[in-house]
Amino acid sequence: MSRSAEEIASASKQIPSDLPAITFESLGLRQSVVKAMHAAFPNVQHPTDAQTRLIPAVLSGMDVLVTDDTGSGKSFGLLLSLLNEPRLRYRNKETGLVRENLSITSLFIVPHRDLAYQLYHWVQCISDAASNTPPGTPSIASIAQVLVRDGKMHLDSGLAALRSNPPHILIATPQAVMDVYRQEPETLPFVDFSTVVVDEIDYLVETMPHKSEETTYWKTIQKRQAKLTRHPGVTKELLDIIYAQRKKMCEENRQELVNEPYHTPQLVVSSASVRKHLSSHLFYESGWMRKKDTIIVHGSPKTVAPHSGLGGKDVKHSVLVVSGAKVTNIEEATPTTPEGDHDATKKLAENGEGQPVVVNVSAEQRSAYEGKPSPFNPNALEAVAVTFALDVPSVALLVIRPEASVQRAVYDLRSMGVNAVALDVANMERGGAHLLNYGDTSKFKANPTLLVCTRAMTRGIDFPELTHVFIMEFFQGKMSGQTVDEYLHIAGRVGRFGRGGRVITLVERGSVAGTDTKDGRRTGGKEDAKMMSILKSIGCSPDRFEYFD
Numbered sequence: 001m002s003r004s005a006e007e008i009a010s011a012s013k014q015i016p017s018d019l020p021a022i023t024f025e026s027l028g029l030r031q032s033v034v035k036a037m038h039a040a041f042p043n044v045q046h047p048t049d050a051q052t053r054l055i056p057a058v059l060s061g062m063d064v065l066v067t068d069d070t071g072s073g074k075s076f077g078l079l080l081s082l083l084n085e086p087r088l089r090y091r092n093k094e095t096g097l098v099r100e101n102l103s104i105t106s107l108f109i110v111p112h113r114d115l116a117y118q119l120y121h122w123v124q125c126i127s128d129a130a131s132n133t134p135p136g137t138p139s140i141a142s143i144a145q146v147l148v149r150d151g152k153m154h155l156d157s158g159l160a161a162l163r164s165n166p167p168h169i170l171i172a173t174p175q176a177v178m179d180v181y182r183q184e185p186e187t188l189p190f191v192d193f194s195t196v197v198v199d200e201i202d203y204l205v206e207t208m209p210h211k212s213e214e215t216t217y218w219k220t221i222q223k224r225q226a227k228l229t230r231h232p233g234v235t236k237e238l239l240d241i242i243y244a245q246r247k248k249m250c251e252e253n254r255q256e257l258v259n260e261p262y263h264t265p266q267l268v269v270s271s272a273s274v275r276k277h278l279s280s281h282l283f284y285e286s287g288w289m290r291k292k293d294t295i296i297v298h299g300s301p302k303t304v305a306p307h308s309g310l311g312g313k314d315v316k317h318s319v320l321v322v323s324g325a326k327v328t329n330i331e332e333a334t335p336t337t338p339e340g341d342h343d344a345t346k347k348l349a350e351n352g353e354g355q356p357v358v359v360n361v362s363a364e365q366r367s368a369y370e371g372k373p374s375p376f377n378p379n380a381l382e383a384v385a386v387t388f389a390l391d392v393p394s395v396a397l398l399v400i401r402p403e404a405s406v407q408r409a410v411y412d413l414r415s416m417g418v419n420a421v422a423l424d425v426a427n428m429e430r431g432g433a434h435l436l437n438y439g440d441t442s443k444f445k446a447n448p449t450l451l452v453c454t455r456a457m458t459r460g461i462d463f464p465e466l467t468h469v470f471i472m473e474f475f476q477g478k479m480s481g482q483t484v485d486e487y488l489h490i491a492g493r494v495g496r497f498g499r500g501g502r503v504i505t506l507v508e509r510g511s512v513a514g515t516d517t518k519d520g521r522r523t524g525g526k527e528d529a530k531m532m533s534i535l536k537s538i539g540c541s542p543d544r545f546e547y548f549d
């Protein structure tokens, strides 16, 4: 007898989250999958709260919407659930016979290539651990493949691998899937797949709030909405193709279960931030899923602000105001760290003060940038360099604006003596080496690294050693709920799994010069005010950073 979405959701909620007895097996995962996962990730002992709820939901085969804090183990739990699924085989449409050939079982859609490679590395670790046990374990290519548009790699090589050896899980960016589908649709028989996961759904499927005409930003929202209607984005187009039958049935207003009489893959969508307008689009406008057939997995109830749990409880949020050559704490900042107990003290003690690391600029970088003006504010970069030197024990992340040059920022920082590298998960020798580093942190401590990336690359990325996130040139255009979500997703790279961390946002006072109130009190520049409003909305106050008093 099949259970309703509500029954399954409420049953999973009844599982007490703090019982140590909950095991991954008790959630329905096969012992072989769990054994390999434990061998690959010894730190992962018990499922997180989010996983306790999402794994049985995904295994039930129903559609699922997952929303919980950044770093609560959503993506990891989703991958485990997909690895657990039985391998799909092609069905001959005419005879109905199942062919020996294996088919892609699940599609895991992610917003960018680095996240695709991160998930792939997780599967690879589990697969390597599994191959140490039973003989004849399938190769990694048949378990997982990555399909992304990569400047260096032509899509054809990905296509050839898909044709010859369709993987159990295809981890891909939406554009790459669309390109392959247009070129060779038979390689991606979507309707036969068991599951389609869309991670970071709010990033991939843009929706606008429904506002009344009286709202201040109504016109802006209308304009944006019209643009979205003309250019819905590739993920929407892709989901329209995969769930064409469901859409058709919705349009015809038929009441049957969405999967009958046609088979369509289970749809699982996930993000730390799912606003009301997105869920209402998913359930009532898109035709891809319906609320009554979907298990909704929410995180633990938030007690303070709606997002107060995001980014971790032990994360400090600092705001530095760059005004000319002067860098100071935002006026509202108050110390949350007792004097003398600062991270920097720990860092210097651990690293051994006075062991300078030589940082070079490559000949290639020199010839590309030497003598050319930098687009970055040198004082802001210097504030990052100083904080990095004093406070970062092993790995930090610098997030720059979307269209900025990562390579140029790396060059500027290396010229200041900072061991900066471009985040590049696909290339494990560089930024990616910091992934999956559990336990042995000595090599990173000996040579602390500043990973540099643009905003688009931060979604979902997980670096166990990361302690600091620097954000530069964050504000562009008007403030909205999306700006808050974006800050939370970037900040959420630290403070994962109870670890602490610090987020340092550099705001500039210049063209958006601070305004003085009538009583002569300085309120701070526009960007300061925006930053304060973000922190207020997430229930945080700025932490004073002693170096910038």
Ligand SMILES: Nc1ncnc2c1ncn2[C@@H]1O[C@H](COP(=O)(O)OP(=O)(O)OP(=O)(O)O)[C@@H](O)[C@H]1O
Pocket (backbone or CB within 6 Å): 041, 043, 044, 045, 046, 047, 048, 051, 068, 069, 070, 071, 072, 073, 074, 075, 076, 077, 271, 272, 459, 460, 461, 462, 464, 492, 496, 497
């Ligand atoms: N049960 C667990 N116990 C301990 N660590 C875990 C557990 N599950 C996952 N992790 C680790 O936690 C980290 C974060 O996991 P993951 O990226 O899945 O979180 P997320 O909720 O998807 O985050 P985001 O919303 O930022 O994408 C990873 O390093 C992962 O290995």
